[in-house]
Amino acid sequence: MGNASPSYQTDVTNLIHDFANNMDQQIWDKLFELLEQTGLLLNQKQDLITAMIEESLGGTGASPEEMQQSLEMMGKMLKTLVESDLGKHAKAKSMDPGKFLDETGKDLFKLIAETSKLEEGDPWNTDIKAKLKDIKVEVISQEGDTATISVSGMPDLPDIDELTAQLPGFDDSEVPGLSMLKNGEQEVVKVEGKWIPKAMAEGWKETITGASEMINTDLKDLLGPEEKKQIMTIMNAVQMGMASATKAKTQEELQMAMMQAVMGALMSAGGVKTGVSSKMDWDCQVLAIQTREQIISAF
Known part of the structure; x- marks a missing residue:
């Protein structure tokens, strides 16, 4: 998010604040209390939970020690979320998304990397991170604040537009920018000193306005x-x-x-x-x- 233009960052921050403000405080805080309890349970009862899993599934192929380590990592992830600004409704209403990604986001990725080491071949550190390093961007042409770039080495990702089209209310919606995360040529434009996919820039205002209306009307009246x-x-x-x-x-x-x-x-x-x-x-x-x-x- 830190690479987005200042106005885009403000738009996203306002959406997050609106979302939190329109959520019920008691339900929000109770949900994170449950997540906290779940994290404690995963850390304190690893041996019993491991035995239950092995009995139910008839063995998972992993040793009890590996399973307990995985449960411990899951517990740490939940603890990280609960102790972040998301963990309390009062803080979430005014949280800084950039700070959240920079601090809590980094902590979660570290835990993901640690969890990956427990799996055969360490897929996160040996496969996924390696593929991300292979991504290359080449400038084909540039004229003023408009340019054409070529992206290669991007890992195969689900088509976001196809996925969202299957959800209620998303039939004819495109999420600006997300559909651009693929290999090939694409146009980008400079907005407030930042290069952004042209499709994202053109659809940004409409998307933010629609999301804001949904959050401040539908979400607000969702629960009686x-x-x-x-x-x-x-x-x-x-x-x-x-x-x-x-x-x-x-x-x-x-x-x-x-x-x-x-x-x-x-x-x-x-x-x-x-x-x-x-x-x-x-x-x-x-x-x-x-x-x-x-x-x-x-x-």
């Missing part, structure tokens, strides 16, 4: 009081189950605690426990009851 109540009830139920999981001393106790978390979420979603309105999906209620009966019969 009843929806918020249900979401909070589900997350509280999961949190209770995870709190029990952190106290588990055996694999069986951990399994029971995890079942409690899943069961609590299903019952809350289906209205079995909370008695929420008839708008709740009846299938969720049936699934919650069946799951409860299966758990009871198993023990």
Whole structure:
């Protein structure tokens, strides 16, 4: 983001702030509380979780030590996110995206690199980073603030436009700039001293305006009081189950605690426990009851 023009950086920062401001503070903070608990669980119960995974999958090909190291890295990644400015709604509302990428982003990439070392062949450090170094950009022509460049060595990436076209509301939308991340010739223009893909520059204002309208209207009105109540009830139920999981001393106790978390979420979603309105999906209620009966019969 630091390579974008100042006005583009401001536009993105404002979008992020609008997004955070239109999200419910209690739901936001509760979500990151759950992520924090998950990180603690991955770090504190690596041996029990590893045993559960091996029993469920019948072996993964990795040694218990390697699996525990992977769980530890996942826990560290969650801890990094939770301790960043994203971790608290009050901070997220005024966070500096550039600073976040420069600090938290770098920390996460370091953890990704460490995790890669646990895999055979160390794919991140030996394959992906090597391919990124192979990217070459050649200037074909330049006239004033317009130029044509040739990009080669770009790794094969999913077509972003094709992926977003499959999502609701994205049928006829193109994300400026993302579709330009491919090999071949492309036009670029200079905006505020920075060279930017021409398609991105031409579609920027329209894209930012559309995103801002969506965030400040659709997102703002997405959750009503009843929806918020249900979401909070589900997350509280999961949190209770995870709190029990952190106290588990055996694999069986951990399994029971995890079942409690899943069961609590299903019952809350289906209205079995909370008695929420008839708008709740009846299938969720049936699934919650069946799951409860299966758990009871198993023990």
